[in-house]
Amino acid sequence: MKGTRQADLTDAGLEQIRLRMNERREQLLAEIREVQTRTGEHPYGELAEVPDTADEAVADLLIDVDHAMVDRDVQELRNIEAALQRMDDGSYGLCAHCGCTIEQERMLAFPTATRCRPCQEVYEKTYAHGPTPTL
Numbered sequence: 001m002k003g004t005r006q007a008d009l010t011d012a013g014l015e016q017i018r019l020r021m022n023e024r025r026e027q028l029l030a031e032i033r034e035v036q037t038r039t040g041e042h043p044y045g046e047l048a049e050v051p052d053t054a055d056e057a058v059a060d061l062l063i064d065v066d067h068a069m070v071d072r073d074v075q076e077l078r079n080i081e082a083a084l085q086r087m088d089d090g091s092y093g094l095c096a097h098c099g100c101t102i103e104q105e106r107m108l109a110f111p112t113a114t115r116c117r118p119c120q121e122v123y124e125k126t127y128a129h130g131p132t133p134t135l
């Protein structure tokens, strides 16, 4: 099939990534919904209320764990939504920093990547706030 190709990705590669992201998206949505059902009806990222259960200390603890999990899920979901959006507007697979084409291998490994490998390394060195990697 001829036509415009997005960045360096083949149609097959792109389709594979899209399928995987859609699957992951469903999974995340199910997890978030499940936590929301358990903690009451709250919109994404705003699960701030504690339900009226007997043991408040335990409830607080559970809610905190849920929050950490949901926050991570919501963040990942946002990344996936953004990546799907980029697929639609044709900017998927292009480095947001230098504009170069990100290699397909990297996009398959990190479907939500927004930077090419060299730019990501520079970014991590500049904005690293975790433990510094040892030599």
Ligand SMILES: [Zn+2]
Pocket: 095, 096, 097, 098, 099, 100, 115, 116, 117, 118, 119, 120
């Ligand atoms: Zn780059």
